Amino acid sequence: MPAASSERRLSTAEERRETVLRTAIGAFAARGYYGTTTGEVAKSAGISQAYVYRLFPDKEALFLAVVEHSFARVRESLADGVAEAKGSAPEDVLYAMGDAYAHLISAENTLLLVQMHAQCAAISEPAVREVFQRGVARTVEYVRSVSGGSEEQVQQFFAMGMLCHLVVAAQADDIDAPWARTLSKGIRHY
Amino acid sequence: MPAASSERRLSTAEERRETVLRTAIGAFAARGYYGTTTGEVAKSAGISQAYVYRLFPDKEALFLAVVEHSFARVRESLADGVAEAKGSAPEDVLYAMGDAYAHLISAENTLLLVQMHAQCAAISEPAVREVFQRGVARTVEYVRSVSGGSEEQVQQFFAMGMLCHLVVAAQADDIDAPWARTLSKGIRHY
């Protein structure tokens, strides 16, 4: 397919790389860095396993790209949230971002899962740790700057985000028990 | 098998099982369920890989035992904290438990790491999810009952706990940057 009208045309190899990236999020979401095979990634992208290695130098580079991509998507969605904030007070902006995040993780919960797995892999994979740190750093600074919230408010925002991870992993919102209700109280999910 | 003289004496096989359990925490802490081999577990316990399979039916059962054990240790340490609380108001008790937890994860940070990995493995391993749910449930109910805190207070307690996971994974307390200070603010570490 020739470039036709689009000016910023990617080469087809780069297109492939991007589709692999998108589908690989779904693959890594289930069992993380160690538990996901390059064969599964290939299958989810509809290409041969060998071709994964033409597009990415190795499994690690692939995973790093996936992690970076998912951090970027999260920040995008936070930005969408800001646009819908009811006011410009920190509380309004933070609330709107929380809402946007809640929408995101119910629409594409794979992003949430990849972030969890990245956090785990960061423990003993230095390259993952570096990317993870940068991702967290950028997100924290973004939230701080766009909301103008205090240190405590920003910290609280991320503490609630982490609580979401726990709620999802323990499937607390599918369970009707006091402990589950206590953990998920006030956490919106759509 | 005769009980010999001591009634409280464990059979040596069960002793072994317990030492394997303790050392396996360290092994799984690094790379989690999928990334840790039974050979590594054996090495950390100083036994042969084959003997791991005499003590535990399979890798999954071993990991489940490790997860359960680490949840139990966490609750133990929370209980220790309660004993040192300055008063009996929910705030006092919760603060004391937070302090005990902070001590625990700096003395044996492998526990924290195993909990993180269990949380990740819970996503796609039903057996792990079950054990993880039970562990979280018991801990939440323990914190609630012993502190007498409100739903919000208990939730807040666990949100801060989860924030600790993030801080550890991102090594935020080793980093001198605004984002890192914002995340770790008020989180005690010894």
Added chain:
DNA sequence: CCCTCAAGTGAGTAATCAACCAGCCACAGT
């Protein structure tokens, strides 16, 4: 019609994994 070149694959390889088995060895009971 042939050449080129990039996209894409089938069939491997060497390494590693969980799990198993046959048996060694120290020691307790007789």
Added chain:
DNA sequence: ACTGTGGCTGGTTGATTACTCACTTGAGGG
């Protein structure tokens, strides 16, 4: 001294893994 038993291991297996390479296919240009 003989024997059984439980703790423990070396050696192995079949499956799976990350990664490689020789090869095919198809489009475009001269």
